[in-house]
Amino acid sequence: MSSPAQxxxxxxxxxxxxxxxxxxxxxxxxxxxxxxxxxxxxxxxIIALGLGIYVAIxxxxxxxxxxxxxxxxxxxTGAGLVASFVGGGIYxxxxxxxxxxxxxxxxxxxx
Numbered sequence: 001m002s003s004p005a006q007x008x009x010x011x012x013x014x015x016x017x018x019x020x021x022x023x024x025x026x027x028x029x030x031x032x033x034x035x036x037x038x039x040x041x042x043x044x045x046i047i048a049l050g051l052g053i054y055v056a057i058x059x060x061x062x063x064x065x066x067x068x069x070x071x072x073x074x075x076x077t078g079a080g081l082v083a084s085f086v087g088g089g090i091y092x093x094x095x096x097x098x099x100x101x102x103x104x105x106x107x108x109x110x111x
Contacts, residue, residue, distance in 0.1 A: 021064075038091025041083050048080030 013021075024047055031039035051062045055073030068075075 016102070019027030034090060038087045038089075041087025041090055044086075045080045045084030045087055048076055048083060050080075052080055 027047070028040060028043055031043040035042075051064065052073050052075070054060075055068075056070050056077060057073075059070055059073075078102055
């Protein structure tokens with residue numbers, strides 16, 4: 001029996017690509033556990049921002065196969081910026097500020 005043929009996208013990845021994908025996956029996992037959905041959006045936006053800038057400047061493909069050229073890199077950069085803003089809105093609205101922490105506390109005998 002012969003083994004089934006691997007998809008073309010799987011053959012094109014180098015070891016460094018897989019290391020980068022694993023690091024990005026770990027970063028997204030830890031941001032999800034630390035700050036929830038807002039953190040995922042913020043980190044995914046920052047990662048997309050970095051990858052989009054890389055593609056826009058160099059015109060080369062990244063580990064995710066973004067090969068659309070500089071215009072596509074600028075589109076990914078813009079999408080990453082929007083995702084970071086959306087994540088900031090989600091994170092800010094889901095974490096309430098304690099109103100007692102915003103009040104000034106006066107201790108008798110001190111001015």
